[in-house]
Amino acid sequence: MTKHNVLIVKENILLSEYTTIKLGGAAKYFIECDSEDSVKDALKFAKEKKCRLQVLAGGSNIVFSDEGFDGLILKMSIKVVSLTKSKESCFITSGAGEIWDDFVKFSIENEFTGAECLSGIPGSVGATPVQNVGAYGQEVSEIIHSLKAIDKESLEVINFSGEECRFGYRDSRFKSADKDKYIILEVVFKMNANKEPEIRYPELKNYLESLEKFSALSDRKEKLNFIRNAVLTLRQKKSMIIDSNDPNSVSCGSFFTNPVLDVPEFEEFRTKCEVMKLSPPFYKTTMSGIERMKIPAAWLVEQSGFVKGFKAKGAGISSSHSLAIINTGGKTSDVLSLSGEIMRKVKEKFGITLTPEPVIVK
């Protein structure tokens, strides 16, 4: 360990200890940053050393190679949450390194609607805009007012409005056009203090309706807490919550996003399915004003022969969720070879190219 100005630079740090899938070799340098200034210093350090820099936060959506990372890992740890209330709305500013689920708990504690269905998603606040996290009918983009980020090259600090983040389905400018260009320092959420929670996702709706107590609740905070607990129960059943006693949660969550097809692509896909006597599930969705069809990736994966509990070398498919690739004591190469095989089979059978959801660092 060396001290660089006030920065503590660690060397040869095993990344498998910082990822939920417990994979990844050693990082050459590793710096934990808890302020805007320390982020700037880390960026300068990487420039001086002429090495690559990779941001890491909760490690729940990232896969590092077995060879590790021959550069600097910047571990995002900026904390502090502040709250400004007006009559209608409230603004919560959160450091990028805060734990996302703590933020959800905090918002419910303050009776703010809008994050309750995103309960239990692992990772940090600052990573949520990157892939516009979503679950059970909510997306974080619905409550992001703006965010503050630093340009890795120029060190300029920039504010982006929600609109400027260019959110899409599991996407934003920070995951696509401006991938690796900025480091998010803090996120400002605009939440409603007077809005009744809205349940859009059929599985959650049905579950809540099956619980008599829910319909009798009138207090908003109680309702929000009830929804949170229902979401956590559903997630637990699918091992979509990190639990050290659950080997099915040694994952990055869903490994593939749900493919979104335009109408001609969908017709081609449906014809292929008809020939195979299959009836694919699909959901209509509108993107940039154009009607599209979303196909559940889990269905494609299962129909291609990769069922829950499938194992291949040191990787496998969770026995509680067919979209989660798990590490069963193997290596990154096992996970990537299984994901590659799944992609190959799905393409061969359905003509659809699956897109991995986690960031794969080579």
Ligand SMILES: Cc1cc2nc3c(=O)[nH]c(=O)nc-3n(C[C@H](O)[C@H](O)[C@H](O)COP(=O)(O)OP(=O)(O)OC[C@H]3O[C@@H](n4cnc5c(N)ncnc54)[C@H](O)[C@@H]3O)c2cc1C
């Ligand atoms: C069991 C499980 C369940 C999950 N369920 C869901 C779910 O329901 N919905 C969903 O959308 N996702 C889900 N995920 C994926 C993951 O939890 C989210 O994507 C989460 O937001 C990642 O946060 P993180 O802090 O762990 O990011 P990391 O894994 O550390 O980083 C992911 C990417 O974001 C970048 N990044 C992180 N922080 C910053 C920052 N401050 N500035 C710039 N770039 C940054 C990293 O460089 C990397 O490219 C799940 C994962 C697991 C393991």
